[in-house]
Amino acid sequence: MNDEGGEENSPQNLVALELGCSVCSACENNLCSVPANRVLSAVSGVSTVVSQTSHAVKARRLILHNGDTQNSVPVICSGWAASMKLLPDGRRQILSFLLPGDIASAGLLFTPKPGLVVEAITDVHYRAFKYQEMKAMLLSKPGVLDKLLNDCIAAQSRADRLIVDLGRRSGEERIARLILNLAQRLKVRGMMRGPDQMDFPLRQHHIADATGLTQVHVSKVISDFRRSRLVEFHQRSVTIIDLEGLRRRADVRSCARAREIFYARSAA
Amino acid sequence: MNDEGGEENSPQNLVALELGCSVCSACENNLCSVPANRVLSAVSGVSTVVSQTSHAVKARRLILHNGDTQNSVPVICSGWAASMKLLPDGRRQILSFLLPGDIASAGLLFTPKPGLVVEAITDVHYRAFKYQEMKAMLLSKPGVLDKLLNDCIAAQSRADRLIVDLGRRSGEERIARLILNLAQRLKVRGMMRGPDQMDFPLRQHHIADATGLTQVHVSKVISDFRRSRLVEFHQRSVTIIDLEGLRRRADVRSCARAREIFYARSAA
DNA sequence: CGCTTCATTGATCAATCTCAACTCGCGTGG
């Protein structure tokens, strides 16, 4: 685990940090000790602060190793990260992208997850909370627990959606859905650059590892999206030009077999 | 939802029922009112019994509809079921197979899951617990809550494994893993027929919907497994003849790209 | 400047799907 403390104070990083905090579950639950939260806990009269460490890591570095004993739980303050699993032969599958405010995995609060790796996509600031303290504290505060449980359940339903995507949708659909999904998540956080534009620090291999495809194939599909004037990529950002068109690619499938099954079932 | 109460009492059904109960989380938590549990609660001094209904459904019938308001949570007492999601065009993806003792989805205790469907594979007995009562009761009993949380987390990590399988493994690997996985789960429950033989009520289309493949392709892969003398199918049961061989099919992949990535990373 | 990462593109190959035909076993109604 990285041993560096300290916040940077270049303007945009502070902004990102605040953005993260404003939607951060650790913050909402008064677990965090960044200034804004200190104020907040003072106001709400709750002063519980779980011991924690603050870290900065460069892009492409690991936040959570595989070999780690994992006695702490990272919460992203700024930047993008990915939580993934690695197969022994080098194949990798991204389980989810972590945006500011996201807890690496709510389940981690209760059990370490062997085989889980979290990697920074951009430069990332995160806080690591001690796992046992956190747990003890949670069990004493029903309100907090409830919120964590919701996190857990939300994670589960995101996982379910991903399972359906990977099992039953074409590459094109998966990529379109990924883009729409990220736009949605950023919108909730107020992190869109404009109505249709967002930061997009993902490399094509991230998209590949998230959608179960190859980087080469991702390139081809995205080129097609671009040619069809659905989206536009400028340096590390995406603009959705034709939302409806993109949605259509995300959902529609003119598949003879699907139709056949459909008719079979509605007849029954 | 089915409105039939009543237990059947043909010998093997009673056996199955008991087997289910002996590993059932509802039972462990003293939520259930079947005779064995009544005794158990009396012994342990806890008499909380959440109001519940008992149901029997035929194979291929739904236990949980999509349109259902889902104010209750099914727990399987005997038989096999599948929880799945349906796409509007008829494609379907099985999220997990439910064996006796399984709760349809631990998350259901806290929020209804729109779009989730549970279908009986064999004839099934299940109990449905009222969702709000259950929740209220859980929050008052920390021990029970803890156990449920574990269920939740276990579900999550099963989901993660499935995501990796669907995203990054070949059809052959997925099918081999599914078989091994089911054998493992049955073994834990003491439900194996012999050291290497188990009930296997799944149709090929169930395997297809669980692995994201086509029934036709499943047929071909399984034929190959059979020809390679890895497994044998007799009416509704499977014998694993060559465990090591099957494991090899479940894991190995001689994939040039994977090796390349591997070397690239170990060099870095 | 030289190195590395990232993206693009084309040619070819492999896995998987689609379509269709056929078998088999089972239950049902005549």
Add this chain to the structure above:
DNA sequence: CCACGCGAGTTGAGATTGATCAATGAAGCG
């Protein structure tokens, strides 16, 4: 008892999707 239909599985012949391989160029960085 038989005919029939249905669900399930098998098999083969293409068609498609996506992977692999390889070459090239552009961008970023010490």
